[in-house]
Amino acid sequence: MDNASETDAFVLNGASVRYGEHLALDTLNLRITEGERVALVGPSGSGKTTLLRLLNASVIPQSGTVNSLGVALSADAGSTAAGRRHQSRIGLIPQDLGLVPNLRVIQNVVAGKFGTQGLLAAIRSVISPNQREREKAYTLLARVGIPEKLFERTDTLSGGQQQRVAVARALYQQPEALLADEPVSSVDPARALDTVSLLTSLAEEEGVTLVMSLHNLDLAREYFPRLIGLRSGQVAFDSPAAEVPEGAFEKLYELSEEELLG
Amino acid sequence: MSLLGAPSHQNSDQLGRSLWQGSSVRWILLSIGAALVVSFLVLGLSPRDLVPGEGGLQLTQRFFKAAIQPATDYQADTVPEDAPSFLGQVGSAVVATIRLAAAGMGIALLVGFPLGIFACRHRCSPGSENCLLRRVTRLTIALMRSVHELIWAVIFLAAFGLTELVAAVALAIPYAGTLAKIFAEMLDESPSSPASALESVGASRTQTLLLARLPGVIGEVVAYAFYRFECAVRSSAVLGFLGIPTLGYFLKLSFDELQFNEVWTYLYALLALVIILDLWSRSLRSRLV
Numbered sequence: 001m002d003n004a005s006e007t008d009a010f011v012l013n014g015a016s017v018r019y020g021e022h023l024a025l026d027t028l029n030l031r032i033t034e035g036e037r038v039a040l041v042g043p044s045g046s047g048k049t050t051l052l053r054l055l056n057a058s059v060i061p062q063s064g065t066v067n068s069l070g071v072a073l074s075a076d077a078g079s080t081a082a083g084r085r086h087q088s089r090i091g092l093i094p095q096d097l098g099l100v101p102n103l104r105v106i107q108n109v110v111a112g113k114f115g116t117q118g119l120l121a122a123i124r125s126v127i128s129p130n131q132r133e134r135e136k137a138y139t140l141l142a143r144v145g146i147p148e149k150l151f152e153r154t155d156t157l158s159g160g161q162q163q164r165v166a167v168a169r170a171l172y173q174q175p176e177a178l179l180a181d182e183p184v185s186s187v188d189p190a191r192a193l194d195t196v197s198l199l200t201s202l203a204e205e206e207g208v209t210l211v212m213s214l215h216n217l218d219l220a221r222e223y224f225p226r227l228i229g230l231r232s233g234q235v236a237f238d239s240p241a242a243e244v245p246e247g248a249f250e251k252l253y254e255l256s257e258e259e260l261l262g
Numbered sequence: 263m264s265l266l267g268a269p270s271h272q273n274s275d276q277l278g279r280s281l282w283q284g285s286s287v288r289w290i291l292l293s294i295g296a297a298l299v300v301s302f303l304v305l306g307l308s309p310r311d312l313v314p315g316e317g318g319l320q321l322t323q324r325f326f327k328a329a330i331q332p333a334t335d336y337q338a339d340t341v342p343e344d345a346p347s348f349l350g351q352v353g354s355a356v357v358a359t360i361r362l363a364a365a366g367m368g369i370a371l372l373v374g375f376p377l378g379i380f381a382c383r384h385r386c387s388p389g390s391e392n393c394l395l396r397r398v399t400r401l402t403i404a405l406m407r408s409v410h411e412l413i414w415a416v417i418f419l420a421a422f423g424l425t426e427l428v429a430a431v432a433l434a435i436p437y438a439g440t441l442a443k444i445f446a447e448m449l450d451e452s453p454s455s456p457a458s459a460l461e462s463v464g465a466s467r468t469q470t471l472l473l474a475r476l477p478g479v480i481g482e483v484v485a486y487a488f489y490r491f492e493c494a495v496r497s498s499a500v501l502g503f504l505g506i507p508t509l510g511y512f513l514k515l516s517f518d519e520l521q522f523n524e525v526w527t528y529l530y531a532l533l534a535l536v537i538i539l540d541l542w543s544r545s546l547r548s549r550l551v
Contacts, residue, residue, distance in 0.1 A: 058462040088464035098459025100477050111473065115464020122469045173463060 006070075009034045009177050009209040010055050014064035017050050017233075024050040026233040027064060032211065034176075037203055039220035039241075040213040042230035043253050048213035049095075051230065052179045055211060056090040057083065069176055088115025091170030091208075093180040093199075097162055101155035105146075105165050108154050109137040112172030140168040144198060160191040167199065177209035178202075184216060192216060196223050217249050321520075328522035332530055337521045348524070351512065356531050359508040362426060362501065363494040366411075366433030370494075371487065374438035377403060378445030384457065384471050399442075406439030411497050415504055429506045433497055437490060444486055448479040481547065488543035492536055499532055 012030040016023065025047045032038055040048045053059045054066055057073050066073040071086045091112070099108045103126070110125045110133050117125065125133055134150075141147045144164040149157060154165060163183060170178055180199060184192030196212070200223045203210035214220045220227055221241045229236040229244075229252045237248045282288055301307075314322050335348045346354070379385060381400050386393035414432035415424065422428050449471065456478070457470035465474075476483075502510025509528050516524035 053462070056462055084464040084466065086464070087462060090463065092459065092463050094455070094459045094462075096455045096459075098455045098457075100456045100474055102481070103477050111460055111465070112463065114460055114466070114469050114473070117469075119466065119468055119472075122465075122473060126473050170463075 007034050008032070008067065009036065009069060010211075011067040012054070012061075012064065013066075015054060015061040015066050016063045017047075017054060017059055018062050024233050025054065025061070028233070028235060030228070030235065030238070032209060034209055035207045036226060037200055037210045037224050038212070038226045038228060039224035040211065040228050040230060041215075041217060041220050041249070041252065042213075042236070046230040046252075047233040048230055049181055050233075052092075052181050052211065052213060055177075056092055056179055057087055084115050088113075088173055089176045091173045091175030091178040093163075093166045093170050093178070093183050095181045095183070095185060097166040099154050099162055099165055099169075101153075103154055105141065105149045105152050105154055105157070106134065106137045108165055109140065109169050109172050112169040115173070137168070137172065140171045141165075143171070143202070144168050159187050160194065163187065163191070163195055164198070167195075167202070171202065175208060177211070180210070180212040182213050182215065184214065184219065192219065200224070324520075325522045325525075328526050331523050332526040333521070333523035334527070337523055338519065348527075352527055352531050355502075355507065355509045355512050355528065356535060358426075358506070359495060359498045359502075359532070359535065362429055362433065362506060362508055363491060363498040365426070365430035366437060366498065367487075367491050367494045369430060369434035370437035370441055370490070373434065374441030374445065377438065377442035378449065379471065381442055381446035382449040382471065384449060384454075384467060384475060387467065400446075403439045403442045403446075406435050407443065409436065411436050412500065412504075415501055419504060424505055426506060429498075429501050429504075433494060433501065437494060437497075441487065441490060445483055448482055448486075449475055452476075452478045485543070485547045488539075488547065492539050492543070495535060495539060496532070 008031060010030065010032040012028045014027045014029060015025060016027050017025040028047075028051070040051060042048055050059065054061065054073075055068055057066075057068055057071075060066075060073055069086065069089055100111075106129055107126050110129050111122075113125065114122050129137070138147055138150055141150055141164075144167050146157075146161050146164050149161060149165070154162060157165065178199065183195050183199065187195065196214075196216075196219050199210060199212065202208075212224070221244070224241055226239070227241050227244055228238045229248060231252050236252055237244060239245070333348065336345070345351075377399055380395055381403055383391045383396065386396055411433045414435050415429055418424070418428045418432050452475040454475075456474040457465075457467075460470050460474050461467065498506075499509040499513075502508035502512070503514050505511060509532050513525055513528040516522075516528065
């Protein structure tokens, strides 16, 4: 694979990630263009979360290269000011949402900007958000459908509403790319549909790259133009939703003899 | 193979197995018991020591009889003319006790809070969880805690003379250490999901420590600070034995003069003080957590 071009959001060249003995990602080659909407499918432990962590520079590949939004990941990503600024360009909705339960919704939303703020500015924005921050948080909450919850305590909200707060926090970053890790695993099927359609339509309106890991194959097929199947840290298939080979999904989730006996 | 069928041979052998086999619990309990017996023997303790002698018995009786008749006025025959009223003196002793406890606790909070943050492992960068600053801070905290406030006060008494400020500092040193230790442990154990979510979008570790971890434990921190304030009130009373005019000072004076009714008045004042503090902290806690 050649070098990243200007329209590439993420480019992986033979990237491998190893946790101790476990090879989480095995020489992965991948190219995701700006504005693309991609679903990552695959069983637990197939490397979906690690791939998302690689895309936002939370982990660094032991071998191979990763280019994320035009930045080549290096070993000190994340810890330097430049690393922090790079990470702040990528919105993230983690599986467990990562909201502070006993803070108000607005306080969780403005936390999206920490990556571009110093310590004192961050403290000020949480303790006493200014007019501009209030308006921005309100606008984003309105976009995800819960403007009236602005000053509620976050843990008084339902699971689906908290998910929307996490989405609003990610949008507050004004991200160039959005990553979502299994956003539907903790909510019921109707909410799952809501969340996926909300995120895909937001990404489309904003022209933001969206990469989402999903267990639900039907949702993935319906809402994402491109599907990447992962298995044991390798790409099993990578194709437009309509062209996923017959039986490829089933094969992805089929337990190998090794796993059955394991 | 049916789920509720007869257990296989291998399993039924294991059914009679002791739940405590290989556990260290029984050794710990046995050691505690042995230590108890040995220390009794070494110290020559016997239950008879708990029974007071002839004169002691009378004194004990007088003391406990006085419990139902706490004094409302001086019990001595001669009282200096310029002495304040007895209840006024109790009141000023209570105020002095609270003042010393509050001053000591105020210093302890100011010092203990930042120390707790530096002693927290999430302050260090990942991979080096026991960074130098953390180790130095933890050593400092241990040193502060290892000496009791009474001993700090005795040391300072010799060096500076015992003023209320010196007593407050003596109280604050071990209290700041304890607050810092507990505070750091609370932060260490705080839920990490909000912090890691924000760190992966560029937040610094100090930002997430103060704004994503601290809010999660703030209720516990406040509750613990209140509990320590209660302890500080008792300590402040005890520091009176060294001459600070808190409840302990007057309690000792009355005790030395065998004025047990007065002693009980001071004891009840201390009890009331602690109970009121407890009620207050409970109502605050329920609003915070």
